Amino acid sequence: MTVSFYSTKERILGAAEELFAKHGFAGASLRQVTASAKVNLAAVNYHFGSKDNLIEEVFRRRLDNLNERRVQALQRVKADPDATLEDVLAAFIHPALDVSLDSSGGLTFVRVLARAFAEHNERLRKFLSENYGHVLKEFVAEFRRHLPGLAKQEMYARLDIISGALTYAMTDFGVIQRRDDSSDAHRQRSAQHLIHFAAAGLRAP
Amino acid sequence: MTVSFYSTKERILGAAEELFAKHGFAGASLRQVTASAKVNLAAVNYHFGSKDNLIEEVFRRRLDNLNERRVQALQRVKADPDATLEDVLAAFIHPALDVSLDSSGGLTFVRVLARAFAEHNERLRKFLSENYGHVLKEFVAEFRRHLPGLAKQEMYARLDIISGALTYAMTDFGVIQRRDDSSDAHRQRSAQHLIHFAAAGLRAP
DNA sequence: CTATGATTCAAACGCTTGTTTGAAACAGCG
DNA sequence: CGCTGTTTCAAACAAGCGTTTGAATCATAG
Numbered sequence: 001m002t003v004s005f006y007s008t009k010e011r012i013l014g015a016a017e018e019l020f021a022k023h024g025f026a027g028a029s030l031r032q033v034t035a036s037a038k039v040n041l042a043a044v045n046y047h048f049g050s051k052d053n054l055i056e057e058v059f060r061r062r063l064d065n066l067n068e069r070r071v072q073a074l075q076r077v078k079a080d081p082d083a084t085l086e087d088v089l090a091a092f093i094h095p096a097l098d099v100s101l102d103s104s105g106g107l108t109f110v111r112v113l114a115r116a117f118a119e120h121n122e123r124l125r126k127f128l129s130e131n132y133g134h135v136l137k138e139f140v141a142e143f144r145r146h147l148p149g150l151a152k153q154e155m156y157a158r159l160d161i162i163s164g165a166l167t168y169a170m171t172d173f174g175v176i177q178r179r180d181d182s183s184d185a186h187r188q189r190s191a192q193h194l195i196h197f198a199a200a201g202l203r204a205p
Numbered sequence: 206m207t208v209s210f211y212s213t214k215e216r217i218l219g220a221a222e223e224l225f226a227k228h229g230f231a232g233a234s235l236r237q238v239t240a241s242a243k244v245n246l247a248a249v250n251y252h253f254g255s256k257d258n259l260i261e262e263v264f265r266r267r268l269d270n271l272n273e274r275r276v277q278a279l280q281r282v283k284a285d286p287d288a289t290l291e292d293v294l295a296a297f298i299h300p301a302l303d304v305s306l307d308s309s310g311g312l313t314f315v316r317v318l319a320r321a322f323a324e325h326n327e328r329l330r331k332f333l334s335e336n337y338g339h340v341l342k343e344f345v346a347e348f349r350r351h352l353p354g355l356a357k358q359e360m361y362a363r364l365d366i367i368s369g370a371l372t373y374a375m376t377d378f379g380v381i382q383r384r385d386d387s388s389d390a391h392r393q394r395s396a397q398h399l400i401h402f403a404a405a406g407l408r409a410p
Numbered sequence: 411c412t413a414t415g416a417t418t419c420a421a422a423c424g425c426t427t428g429t430t431t432g433a434a435a436c437a438g439c440g
Numbered sequence: 441c442g443c444t445g446t447t448t449c450a451a452a453c454a455a456g457c458g459t460t461t462g463a464a465t466c467a468t469a470g
């Protein structure tokens with residue numbers, strides 16, 4: 001019997017991520033979280049101050065990483081004079097898939113992320129916009145460089161659709177039953193589909 | 206001062222739809238709903254039996270209509286020997302947009318629908334699958350008639366993405382701020398974008 | 411009119427929620 | 441060892457939840 005290796009804070013974050021993905025932010029109670037983390041109920045308020053702060057910390061733990069990967073991928077694309085629209089899309093999509101492939105709860109976090117989009121919680125939206133907004137803006141600028149004929153308003157409308165599709169594809173939210181092949185392989189194929197799909201949609205007149 | 210025109214049941218359904226869209230099913234309480242509907246708290250359990258039944262009734266009120274419109278649109282496409290892939294997609298997408306354009310809460314309902322997809326509530330998923338599943342299957346059969354080269358597994362994967370994109374596009378979930386033109390006009394353009402976007406994605410090799 | 415069934419209402423039910431409390435247990439330094 | 445600051449713990453808090461109750465009100469048929 002190995003004793004628990006992770007700290008109380010880490011165990012709370014992991015359990016919270018899992019339960020937020022499964023039941024939503026309002027649907028998962030602190031008693032569920034602390035029971036799953038094998039931690040005292042009061043530990044959440046001791047270490048995080050409140051449930052809202054815990055929610056933000058669940059996001060921050062992974063969003064910083066995702067944003068950094070995307071910025072780096074975008075910089076590589078910018079430096080390449082032969083880069084195509086597909087390369088820009090790959091710089092946007094692959095880091096998200098990479099995060100979802102993180103062996104310790106990455107896919108779970110992507111499900112949490114989709115929850116955040118679906119919920120209209122004002123505080124959460126603001127927090128996410130502050131973490132996502134800046135990077136998204138950089139991508140929009142680069143997309144427009146590859147699609148000079150596309151009006152700005154049109155560009156935003158189509159990117160909106162792509163972001164939604166990306167979120168859905170990454171979280172297996174669909175009603176369709178999957179085959180039982182390795183989910184890693186499935187996700188790799190999903191990335192290719194998404195890139196082709198998005199590129200075709202963006203290039204449409 | 207005009208007295209209330211709608212019945213108690215109708216006012217509850219309308220208020221519930223609005224609040225479920227805004228705060229989710231767990232997040233919106235029956236006290237909020239009944240207060241917003243200007244109705245006694247006990248009226249929900251009297252007219253619907255339980256909160257779960259109320260949720261189902263909110264869906265049934267609009268889903269029957271949407272399914273009927275989609276089936277009819279698909280039948281028209283099937284009867285037309287010159288119908289294209291875009292026509293099948295239009296038969297799938299336009300009825301959903303029509304529902305969202307219903308002047309009395311249609312767009313609100315679409316937001317509720319997106320909530321249902323985001324939430325993993327087992328009972329809700331089952332209920333929606335029973336209402337959506339049959340029609341979706343018919344559409345898959347017709348899509349495959351227009352894309353004989355596309356493997357069944359591939360077809361499902363791409364339709365999954367399209368369904369997600371449709372849901373997101375219909376609900377303005379994106380972080381991008383819209384222009385202030387008429388939202389009806391915006392939605393009409395969205396439908397065209399979605400159809401072109403989806404057709405390009407489906408036709409990609 | 412009275413009588414009957416449907417509807418509304420205020421109040422309370424037991425239960426769960428996030429948060430707070432103060433004591434107990436622990437760790438590490440002098 | 442004793443002392444100090446950190447962390448854990450059981451217990452309780454007020455507030456909100458879905459649901460139930462029984463009386464009051466309403467509409468309508470006899």
